[in-house]
Amino acid sequence: MESGTFFLVVGPSGAGKDSLIDGARQRLSAQARHVFARRTITRPTAAPGEDHEGVTRAEFDRREAAGDFLVTWQAHGLCYGLPVSLRTVLEAGQHVVANVSRSVVAQLSRCLARLVVIEVTAAPELLAKRIAARGREREEETQLRLVRRGEPIPASVRSLGVDNDAGVAEGIDRFVEAIESxxxxxxxxxxxxxxxxxxxxxxxxxxxxxxxxxxxxxxxxxxxxxxxxxxxxxxxxxxxxxxxxxxxxxxxxxxxxxxxxxxxxxxxxxxxxxIPAPRSHALLVRKIRGEALNEAQYRRLLRDIVEGRYADRELTAFLVAATQNLSDAEVLSLARVRTSLAHCLTWDERIVVDKHSMGGVPGSRITPIVVSLVAAHGLAMPKTSSRAITSAAGTADVMEVVARVDLTVEEVQRCVAEARACIAWNGRLNHSVLDDAMNAVTRPLGLDSTRWSVASILSKKKAAGATHVIVDLPCGPYAKLRTEHAALELAALFEATGAGIGLHVRALVTDGSRPIGRGIGPALELRDVLCVLDNRADAPCDLRDKALRFAGQILAWDPAVGSAEKGRAVAQALLQSGAARRAFARIVEAQGAHDAPVRPSTLTHVVRAEHDGVVNGIDGWTLAGIARLAGAPVDKGSGIDLLCQVGDAVGAGDPLYRIHAATPDSLAACVALVQGAHPDGEPAKAIEIAAQWPQAQAVRGARSAAASTWINEGNRA
CATH class of the missing domain: 2.40.40.20 (Barwin-like endoglucanases)
Structure with missing residues (x-):
C-alpha cells in the first residue's frame, strides 16, 4: 500500500492557520483520506483557540521521555507535541494535516519520506489586525510577533504557499485546493x-x-x-x-x-x-488592457504566476503589458508583494549593506573592491551577484575565477560571520520564476523592463536581509540608460520604492560612456581588481576612483563615519594599508578558494590602429560582443584587454586592444569580425580614432562635460 503524505502547515501568527485547518477538516474528513492531527499543548484544554489536548508541563515531559511524541517544540512559553501514532496513519495510506512550527520542518523531513509544507501567508497589516483581535497578547508582544521572521523552508523540502488575505470561505477554498493538488x-x-x-x-x-x-x-x-x-x-x-x-x-x-x-x-x-486553474485571471486581463492593479491584486496574480497556473501565451501578454504601463505605485506594490513571497534572511546586525548596478558598462568591476573595503571597515555585506547574460562577465563570473560562488544560505551566513562579507551567485539564493519569465520575453523583443527591475532588485535585497542599498546607474550612449533624464528618473524611483519597503537606498548616476578598467572578461577583470587591491602603480585609476566613491557612500551610513567625504577617506586608508586586500583574501578563503585561479588565455591577437590620430570613443558593447565571441564568460580566461583610453594619441600600428580567446577557432572568428571577413559583414569598429587632434579634443571635451553633469546630478538625486 502506498503511504500517505504528511502536510505540515506553517505560517506567522495571525495568518489564520487554525481557521483554514478547521474548514478543511469539515470538507475532507468525510472522504476518510485525511486525518487532522490534534496537538498536545501545555495550555488548558478549555483555553480559547484550536481544539487541542491540554496537559501540565510535568505530564508533557513524562510523555516526551516515554517516546509518545513524533516531534515536539516550544513557542511563546508553551510546549507542543504531535503523537507518534501519526506514523501508523501514514503507513495505512492516509494523509495527515498538522499545524507545526517551521523550526521542526527540517527534523521531520529527515524521518518522513513523503512530506509537503503548506505555508499560509497574509499581508503584514492583516496579520496585526488578526493578532489584536485574539486579545491574547499585549501590543508590544504583537509587534515582536510581526517582526519575527521564521527560518526559511529547507531547499530539500517540497512547499507551497497559500494566501489567506480574503474572506474565510475563499481562504479555505485555497487551502483545500493546495492539499488536493x-x-x-x-x-x-x-x-x-x-x-x-x-x-x-x-x-x-x-x-x-x-x-x-x-x-x-x-x-x-x-x-x-x-x-x-x-x-x-x-x-x-x-x-x-x-x-x-x-x-x-x-x-x-x-x-x-x-x-x-x-x-x-x-x-x-x-x-x-x-496545477489548478488561476483564480486571478480577471486581474491578468485588466493589466493586459492597461489598467493599474493594487497591492492585494498583485499578490493574488503573482502567486498564481509563480505556481505555474498560467500558460506561456498569457504570461507573455501580461509581462509585455507590465513593461509598457507600470506606475510608481505599482512598482512599490510589486516590490512589497515580491518581498512577502520570498524567504527572507535575518541578520543580528544594525546595518547590512548591499550594492546593485544596472550594468551595461564593460569592465567596471568595482564590486569586489567595494565589498573588501566595507568588510575591512567592519560592516556586514552579504553581496549576491548575477552571472553574465548578454555581457562578457558578471560579478559572480569574476569571483568564480578564484572561489566558489554557488553558496547556500547557511554558507552565506558562515562567510559573513567569518569574513564580514561574501560575493555569492544569486541564482541559488534568490532565484525568481518571475524574472526568468520576464527575461525570456523582454530580451528577444528588446523591451525596456527597467521599472519592473526596480521592484525585482529591491525585493531581492530586502529578502537577503539588507537594510541599506547603493545602486549604480551608468548613463551614456552605450549603457542601458542612454539619457540623463532617464537615469535621474530611475534614481528617484529606486529611492522612493526602497523607502516604501523599509530600505535605505542611495542611487547614483555615473558615467557610462566608456569601459572602466582595462579587462573585459572574468579573469581579466579580476586582474584589474587585484591590481587595485594590491595598490599597484599600473592599477586602472578609473576603476580605483569609482570603487572608492561607492565605498565612501556606503561607509557614510556608519554613524561613526557620517559623511561620504569622510567615508572615502576611510576607504582610501583601508586600501593603502592593505586591509582591503586582506579582507578580500578572507572572503575568498571563507567561500572556498580554488586550488589554481584561472589565468587570462595566452591565445591572443592584438588589434592595432589603422592610422594616426586620437582615441575619441570606445564602443563598450562592441568590445563585449567580441569578448563573448572569444569565449567569455563561459571560458573565464577569454576576453578583451584594453590598451588605450579615450584621449590617447596613437600612431598607425599602435596596439588598441588584445583579444584573449578560448580556442584557435574562436580567435579566428574574432579576427574575422574585426577585419570585416565575418559573415555579419561590416568590420567591428570598437575604437573610434579621430585623425585631427582639435576635432578629437572637442569631442572629448563635450563627452567629459556630459559625464560630469551626470555624476553631479547623481550626487544630488
Whole structure:
C-alpha cells in the first residue's frame, strides 16, 4: 500500500492557520483520506483557540521521555507535541494535516519520506489586525510577533504557499485546493520520445482511471524530485494513453526534454501535483488592457504566476503589458508583494549593506573592491551577484575565477560571520520564476523592463536581509540608460520604492560612456581588481576612483563615519594599508578558494590602429560582443584587454586592444569580425580614432562635460 503524505502547515501568527485547518477538516474528513492531527499543548484544554489536548508541563515531559511524541517544540512559553501514532496513519495510506512550527520542518523531513509544507501567508497589516483581535497578547508582544521572521523552508523540502488575505470561505477554498493538488507519487520512466521543447508527461489510460483522481489530457502538472541540491521541479502537460500504454502501474512516462529538465534518475520517485486553474485571471486581463492593479491584486496574480497556473501565451501578454504601463505605485506594490513571497534572511546586525548596478558598462568591476573595503571597515555585506547574460562577465563570473560562488544560505551566513562579507551567485539564493519569465520575453523583443527591475532588485535585497542599498546607474550612449533624464528618473524611483519597503537606498548616476578598467572578461577583470587591491602603480585609476566613491557612500551610513567625504577617506586608508586586500583574501578563503585561479588565455591577437590620430570613443558593447565571441564568460580566461583610453594619441600600428580567446577557432572568428571577413559583414569598429587632434579634443571635451553633469546630478538625486 502506498503511504500517505504528511502536510505540515506553517505560517506567522495571525495568518489564520487554525481557521483554514478547521474548514478543511469539515470538507475532507468525510472522504476518510485525511486525518487532522490534534496537538498536545501545555495550555488548558478549555483555553480559547484550536481544539487541542491540554496537559501540565510535568505530564508533557513524562510523555516526551516515554517516546509518545513524533516531534515536539516550544513557542511563546508553551510546549507542543504531535503523537507518534501519526506514523501508523501514514503507513495505512492516509494523509495527515498538522499545524507545526517551521523550526521542526527540517527534523521531520529527515524521518518522513513523503512530506509537503503548506505555508499560509497574509499581508503584514492583516496579520496585526488578526493578532489584536485574539486579545491574547499585549501590543508590544504583537509587534515582536510581526517582526519575527521564521527560518526559511529547507531547499530539500517540497512547499507551497497559500494566501489567506480574503474572506474565510475563499481562504479555505485555497487551502483545500493546495492539499488536493498533490495527487500522489509515481516512478518516472524516460520514453525516449521528443516533444518539441514542450514538456510532456504520459499516463497510462488504466492508471488514469484510478479514483481518486482521474487525469485528463492537456492538464498541467508539476513533477518534483529529490536532488542533491534540493527539490528539482518541472511543469508538464498530461498525455493519456498512446505512448503511456506500455507503462506499468505506478509509472509515468516522460518525454526526453521533460526527463532532462527534471534531472532525476531513471526509476526515481516523484511527487505529482495538479496545477489548478488561476483564480486571478480577471486581474491578468485588466493589466493586459492597461489598467493599474493594487497591492492585494498583485499578490493574488503573482502567486498564481509563480505556481505555474498560467500558460506561456498569457504570461507573455501580461509581462509585455507590465513593461509598457507600470506606475510608481505599482512598482512599490510589486516590490512589497515580491518581498512577502520570498524567504527572507535575518541578520543580528544594525546595518547590512548591499550594492546593485544596472550594468551595461564593460569592465567596471568595482564590486569586489567595494565589498573588501566595507568588510575591512567592519560592516556586514552579504553581496549576491548575477552571472553574465548578454555581457562578457558578471560579478559572480569574476569571483568564480578564484572561489566558489554557488553558496547556500547557511554558507552565506558562515562567510559573513567569518569574513564580514561574501560575493555569492544569486541564482541559488534568490532565484525568481518571475524574472526568468520576464527575461525570456523582454530580451528577444528588446523591451525596456527597467521599472519592473526596480521592484525585482529591491525585493531581492530586502529578502537577503539588507537594510541599506547603493545602486549604480551608468548613463551614456552605450549603457542601458542612454539619457540623463532617464537615469535621474530611475534614481528617484529606486529611492522612493526602497523607502516604501523599509530600505535605505542611495542611487547614483555615473558615467557610462566608456569601459572602466582595462579587462573585459572574468579573469581579466579580476586582474584589474587585484591590481587595485594590491595598490599597484599600473592599477586602472578609473576603476580605483569609482570603487572608492561607492565605498565612501556606503561607509557614510556608519554613524561613526557620517559623511561620504569622510567615508572615502576611510576607504582610501583601508586600501593603502592593505586591509582591503586582506579582507578580500578572507572572503575568498571563507567561500572556498580554488586550488589554481584561472589565468587570462595566452591565445591572443592584438588589434592595432589603422592610422594616426586620437582615441575619441570606445564602443563598450562592441568590445563585449567580441569578448563573448572569444569565449567569455563561459571560458573565464577569454576576453578583451584594453590598451588605450579615450584621449590617447596613437600612431598607425599602435596596439588598441588584445583579444584573449578560448580556442584557435574562436580567435579566428574574432579576427574575422574585426577585419570585416565575418559573415555579419561590416568590420567591428570598437575604437573610434579621430585623425585631427582639435576635432578629437572637442569631442572629448563635450563627452567629459556630459559625464560630469551626470555624476553631479547623481550626487544630488
Amino acid at each position: 498533490f495527487r500522489g507519487w509515481a516512478t518516472i520512466r524516460c520514453l525516449e520520445l521528443r516533444s518539441g521543447g514542450d514538456p510532456v508527461v504520459h499516463f497510462s489510460s488504466i492508471d488514469a482511471g484510478r479514483q481518486p483522481p482521474a487525469w485528463r489530457g492537456g492538464e498541467q502538472v508539476e513533477l518534483s524530485a529529490d536532488g542533491s541540491r534540493g527539490i528539482s521541479r518541472v511543469w508538464a502537460r498530461v498525455h493519456v494513453g498512446g505512448a503511456g500504454a506500455a507503462l506499468a502501474a505506478g509509472e509515468i512516462g516522460l518525454s526526453r526534454e521533460t526527463f532532462e529538465a527534471l534531472g532525476a534518475a531513471q526509476g526515481s520517485q516523484v511527487a505529482v501535483r495538479a
